Amino acid sequence: MSIPSDPRELIAKARSGDRASLARLISRIEYRNEETKKIIELLYPLTGKAQVWGITGPPGAGKSTLVDRLVTKLRAQNKKVAVVAVDPSSPFSGGAILGDRIRMQKHTADSGVYIRSLGTRGRHGGLSHSTKETVLALDAAEFDVILVETAGVGQTELDILKLAQTVIVVLVPESGDSIQVMKAGLMEISDVFAVNKSDRPEADKLVRELVANVGLNPHDEHSWMIPVCKTEAARDIGTDALLQEIENHQKYLEKSGKKAEKAKAFLKEELFDILIEAMKSSLEAVLKTEGGVTLLEQLYQKEIAPYEAAKILSGQAD
Amino acid sequence: MSIPSDPRELIAKARSGDRASLARLISRIEYRNEETKKIIELLYPLTGKAQVWGITGPPGAGKSTLVDRLVTKLRAQNKKVAVVAVDPSSPFSGGAILGDRIRMQKHTADSGVYIRSLGTRGRHGGLSHSTKETVLALDAAEFDVILVETAGVGQTELDILKLAQTVIVVLVPESGDSIQVMKAGLMEISDVFAVNKSDRPEADKLVRELVANVGLNPHDEHSWMIPVCKTEAARDIGTDALLQEIENHQKYLEKSGKKAEKAKAFLKEELFDILIEAMKSSLEAVLKTEGGVTLLEQLYQKEIAPYEAAKILSGQAD
Numbered sequence: 001m002s003i004p005s006d007p008r009e010l011i012a013k014a015r016s017g018d019r020a021s022l023a024r025l026i027s028r029i030e031y032r033n034e035e036t037k038k039i040i041e042l043l044y045p046l047t048g049k050a051q052v053w054g055i056t057g058p059p060g061a062g063k064s065t066l067v068d069r070l071v072t073k074l075r076a077q078n079k080k081v082a083v084v085a086v087d088p089s090s091p092f093s094g095g096a097i098l099g100d101r102i103r104m105q106k107h108t109a110d111s112g113v114y115i116r117s118l119g120t121r122g123r124h125g126g127l128s129h130s131t132k133e134t135v136l137a138l139d140a141a142e143f144d145v146i147l148v149e150t151a152g153v154g155q156t157e158l159d160i161l162k163l164a165q166t167v168i169v170v171l172v173p174e175s176g177d178s179i180q181v182m183k184a185g186l187m188e189i190s191d192v193f194a195v196n197k198s199d200r201p202e203a204d205k206l207v208r209e210l211v212a213n214v215g216l217n218p219h220d221e222h223s224w225m226i227p228v229c230k231t232e233a234a235r236d237i238g239t240d241a242l243l244q245e246i247e248n249h250q251k252y253l254e255k256s257g258k259k260a261e262k263a264k265a266f267l268k269e270e271l272f273d274i275l276i277e278a279m280k281s282s283l284e285a286v287l288k289t290e291g292g293v294t295l296l297e298q299l300y301q302k303e304i305a306p307y308e309a310a311k312i313l314s315g316q317a318d
Numbered sequence: 319m320s321i322p323s324d325p326r327e328l329i330a331k332a333r334s335g336d337r338a339s340l341a342r343l344i345s346r347i348e349y350r351n352e353e354t355k356k357i358i359e360l361l362y363p364l365t366g367k368a369q370v371w372g373i374t375g376p377p378g379a380g381k382s383t384l385v386d387r388l389v390t391k392l393r394a395q396n397k398k399v400a401v402v403a404v405d406p407s408s409p410f411s412g413g414a415i416l417g418d419r420i421r422m423q424k425h426t427a428d429s430g431v432y433i434r435s436l437g438t439r440g441r442h443g444g445l446s447h448s449t450k451e452t453v454l455a456l457d458a459a460e461f462d463v464i465l466v467e468t469a470g471v472g473q474t475e476l477d478i479l480k481l482a483q484t485v486i487v488v489l490v491p492e493s494g495d496s497i498q499v500m501k502a503g504l505m506e507i508s509d510v511f512a513v514n515k516s517d518r519p520e521a522d523k524l525v526r527e528l529v530a531n532v533g534l535n536p537h538d539e540h541s542w543m544i545p546v547c548k549t550e551a552a553r554d555i556g557t558d559a560l561l562q563e564i565e566n567h568q569k570y571l572e573k574s575g576k577k578a579e580k581a582k583a584f585l586k587e588e589l590f591d592i593l594i595e596a597m598k599s600s601l602e603a604v605l606k607t608e609g610g611v612t613l614l615e616q617l618y619q620k621e622i623a624p625y626e627a628a629k630i631l632s633g634q635a636d
Contacts, residue, residue, distance in 0.1 A: 041623040048620065260618065267617050267624070272601060274628040276594055283590060299585050300578065302366065305359040306585070310592040 046140035054164030061170045062196040065233035079144040082114040086150045128159045129273045173202035198230040364458035372482030373467045379488040380514040383551040397462040400432045404468045446477045447591045484567045491520040516548040
């Protein structure tokens, strides 16, 4: 049983349930070359059926344990589930997600679960692009639910969450103070709150604060009131109710037409990403030519100013 | 004493030492419109003399206290100092820098110190662009040293540090574990390490680990060995030695020609930023036209695929 190298065959085999082919397909997407384009063109018409959920929260909030519980419950409903864990880009908060992946390995024997980590380091804007296209591949491979987990500590991670239809923000009682300051930011991205480790002191206080803020900042002009769920993922408490709220949000999206709206906003971002990536490659090439080197030198010597130089460079790249 | 509205007069007044004009100038840069371009063209030839230092590290490492000490010492050398504090983009780690700014207020009566916070929320890639241009304004306003402080938790913050000639990474003994995992990432961005709160247990262990890693991964083919400084910013211990190492690094950059090399790499990024920002505005405009709306709808209906749609969109934007 070899892994096909032709993109069309590879996609067909990944869709038939062959995990090695799916893994290879995603690796090719991550690798990002001319072939990626071809793969996406082939995948795209096959997509659009999966539910995409985003999960974020501060390090140590128990996101992975919660994801683990949700995966188990979705499997009990006989749904195919994929988990895409996006590792944070910062050197200061790495490692945690990778470590947690090991815990998820109990699902590896289950052919209805697929888990993939994507790393951010050295990728800059490219990561959100790769993540989006990985989700396309998983959607085409007929996963019912794709869970995208990020550490949520930077703009890249927040950008990535735009691909999700439903965003779950996981908090812990200790995070109460910091959310005080920036609660508006949380309200913007969250569709469902989970207050995890809710057996700890201060959990009720955090829940009350969140509920009060949800009341002040209702989503979508009052039509979706963000629920606040108390969970203890480690003991599987409150997780059924959380799952129910996520499913309610999905139903709400369908009924209200917001699903299409979100999908279009996401596609717009995707178009931008494609064109920015193409422009960067083209500019890199121009800056290596004699004209490009001279231009950079003139800019450095302050013989020309940045916007003027950018205009010239853009002309050279055409 | 009114604030001039003409960019040329505003710049002249900011350069003459008028703080209200400098603040207005930076606000106009942050605002980002057609005028920004004009301002930068005027500022650019006036820049190139300032030293730009970047300071990063995990939340709670004591970066602001350290910055505070460095500012005081630089003032004692009669140098004009500006601090640009870039607030983290994540809702989970906001606030800290803003709170610390209050502590810095003791410098506000000193006309040789200027402190400015820049926020990231909702700005996406635009923040690093605004930060770079704010540094240009401060450089033109003849500050001798510009300290750019970031929380260092995401790609945006790491991008911002590219504008610094010397990057100081501040760690605390407790961060020992996490750096184990990603130490390569720290080595890449750091020119000087400060192990702060070094009276705590485990400080020597962290110093030893860092020194060992510096030995394994020397900067610039052995020519700059990253120093590891023990500091207790709260008690002003070790901070003179840290300052000395930063000054040594600046001398090294001058002598080795690396300063010009770094400046050119930074200018290249600046050109990319300018062109990407311009492309985004142009695409946003096209997507609002009838043709743009139709294209997005066709993409949503899967009548065309993303790369094909991007190509069409790019043609419409030309």
